[in-house]
Amino acid sequence: xxxIAMYSGVYDEIREYAELLDKVLMDLKGGTSGPQDExxxxxAELLTSLATPGAGDLSIRVISFxxxxxxxxxxxxxxxxxxxxxxTSADNSMIEPLERLAQSLQxxxxxxxxxxxxxG
Amino acid sequence: xxxxxQGAVKQLIERGQLLISMIPTGLSREFHxxxxxxxxxxxxxxxxxxxxxxxxxxxxxxxxxxxxRQFKRAIWxxxxxxxxxxxxxxxxxxxxxxxxxxxxxxxxxxAYPMLPPVVTPLSQxxxxxxxxxxxxxxxxxxxxxxxxxxxxxHELAHPLLMARYDRRVQPFQDAFIDVLDGVTxxxxxxxxxxxxxxxxxxxxxxxxxxxxxxxxxxxxxxFCDLFAVxxxxxxxxxxxxxxxxxxxxxxxxxxxxxxxxxxxADAARMTAILQGLQLxxxxxxxxQIDIRWNDLVAASGTAADADYRRCFPKRIIDMIAEKSxxxxxxxxxxxxxxxxSTVVHRALNGAWTExxxxxxxxxxxxxxxxxNLRVECAKNP
Numbered sequence: 172x173x174x175i176a177m178y179s180g181v182y183d184e185i186r187e188y189a190e191l192l193d194k195v196l197m198d199l200k201g202g203t204s205g206p207q208d209e210x211x212x213x214x215a216e217l218l219t220s221l222a223t224p225g226a227g228d229l230s231i232r233v234i235s236f237x238x239x240x241x242x243x244x245x246x247x248x249x250x251x252x253x254x255x256x257x258x259t260s261a262d263n264s265m266i267e268p269l270e271r272l273a274q275s276l277q278x279x280x281x282x283x284x285x286x287x288x289x290x291g
Numbered sequence: 292x293x294x295x296x297q298g299a300v301k302q303l304i305e306r307g308q309l310l311i312s313m314i315p316t317g318l319s320r321e322f323h324x325x326x327x328x329x330x331x332x333x334x335x336x337x338x339x340x341x342x343x344x345x346x347x348x349x350x351x352x353x354x355x356x357x358x359x360r361q362f363k364r365a366i367w368x369x370x371x372x373x374x375x376x377x378x379x380x381x382x383x384x385x386x387x388x389x390x391x392x393x394x395x396x397x398x399x400x401x402a403y404p405m406l407p408p409v410v411t412p413l414s415q416x417x418x419x420x421x422x423x424x425x426x427x428x429x430x431x432x433x434x435x436x437x438x439x440x441x442x443x444x445h446e447l448a449h450p451l452l453m454a455r456y457d458r459r460v461q462p463f464q465d466a467f468i469d470v471l472d473g474v475t476x477x478x479x480x481x482x483x484x485x486x487x488x489x490x491x492x493x494x495x496x497x498x499x500x501x502x503x504x505x506x507x508x509x510x511x512x513x514f515c516d517l518f519a520v521x522x523x524x525x526x527x528x529x530x531x532x533x534x535x536x537x538x539x540x541x542x543x544x545x546x547x548x549x550x551x552x553x554x555x556a557d558a559a560r561m562t563a564i565l566q567g568l569q570l571x572x573x574x575x576x577x578x579q580i581d582i583r584w585n586d587l588v589a590a591s592g593t594a595a596d597a598d599y600r601r602c603f604p605k606r607i608i609d610m611i612a613e614k615s616x617x618x619x620x621x622x623x624x625x626x627x628x629x630x631x632s633t634v635v636h637r638a639l640n641g642a643w644t645e646x647x648x649x650x651x652x653x654x655x656x657x658x659x660x661x662x663n664l665r666v667e668c669a670k671n672p
Contacts, residue, residue, distance in 0.1 A: 180422065180423070180449075180453060181507060182367070183423055186364055186367075186368075189360065189364065190361070190364065193357040193360055193361060196357055197348060197354050197357050200353050200354065201348060201351075201354075225472060228455065228464075229452065229453075229464060229467065229468065230455075232468065232471060232506075233506070233507065236503075236506045236507070237507075270356065273356070273357075273360065274356075277360050277363070280364070280367070281363075284367055
């Protein structure tokens with residue numbers, strides 16, 4: 172498999188969750204988010220999986236690995252937010268750590284894109 | 292940022308529409324699915340771009356970070372669709388029907404659990420697969436030869452690892468996750484040892500880099516190699532030797548701090564391949580291939596060092612061979628055996644037998660063998 176094909180696979184793994192995160196962030200900021208929202212439920216599952224070593228499917232594991240040395244991402248904090256997303260209405264305290272996670276995913280996507288372009 | 296988005300998004304929408312208009316009409320049937328995927332994805336990208344300027348929420352100052360991130364993702368998607376999908380569709384008219392028939396025949400022979408990818412001769416860098424597009428690119432002339440075609444089996448394994456919610460491929464993915472866990476435990480143990488021993492910081496950085504390679508790329512490549520070994524047999528090992536001889540670098544290369552490697556070292560791959568052959572009853576063939584491989588290594592003047600052995604321990608490679616075999620078996624794929632005698636299996640393994648039996652006359656023999664394979668693949672299976 173070529174390098175560009177391989178990196179496109181990693182990018183795809185990250186992109187889906189980055190999109191989900193941005194949708195939920197906008198809903199939270201706009202005050203239009205409820206605990207039963209499908210996107211919010213999916214994000215809650217993702218955050219819980221990211222915080223649980225050895226949990227989740229392959230794409231979760233890839234993302235978890237990529238973020239594991241990221242100082243801006245605290246798995247325990249993400250797990251807590253995962254619980255809050257499932258249980259309560261919007262809370263502004265969730266936004267800042269989720270924003271940091273979104274920035275980290277964006278950074279990983281940028282690195283992957285740079286690798287593809289370098290070799291493409 | 293509003294003015295910037297107004298201008299940039301409009302221009303990108305023009306570009307997306309141009310790309311849709313570039314999809315050729317009257318494509319042959321095997322390309323219909325790719326065309327459909329390409330149109331649907333471009334439409335999604337255009338919808339997302341439209342939202343960036345038309346959705347009132349996107350105009351709010353508090354959503355500008357999300358807006359910029361979505362904008363970047365849309366551009367990347369469009370880039371990929373243009374450089375891979377549209378380019379493949381544009382070349383569809385030159386597509387080698389034989390290669391598509393060949394892959395379809397392989398799918399049937401090995402009981403491949405998914406749809407076969409569409410094959411197009413667009414590749415400028417050997418074989419490659421884009422599982423999300425169900426697209427395989429091969430070099431322009433590959434359909435006229437046999438010795439590298441075993442790599443089709445390797446490429447077919449990539450989509451198996453990326454499929455989601457498909458119970459048929461779950462055993463392969465479960466085996467893959469088991470291996471990732473095993474490799475992580477091994478390297479984290481080595482990192483702990485370095486920490487306790489107070490060794491050079493450089494070794495710690497090496498180990499962290501190796502773990503990254505194992506997690507993101509190498510385990511996948513080992514699994515695809517072994518899928519090919521288990522479903523095709525010795526021809527895949529010979530093909531790897533051939534690839535290493537013709538295009539490979541030092542077969543014991545490992546990444547250092549500032550370098551990365553998308554593929555494991557060729558020697559480590561061969562170790563896994565030979566172990567896989569032994570597990571499915573090709574011990575005699577594995578011995579023959581090992582002798583030729585050692586000749587090649589000796590000719591290259593290279594040798595394994597301690598770092599290589601630490602990066603690719605034999606026990607980890609053996610574990611990969613065992614777990615991936617269980618995964619392939621549990622997917623109910625056909626495992627190659629010495630008495631397997633289906634059309635493509637026979638042609639590709641036979642080609643390597645003939646290559647070694649009479650190297651000087653092989654090229655002439657191959658012409659007739661390719662023609663025969665074309666005729667066989669054109670028949671209903």
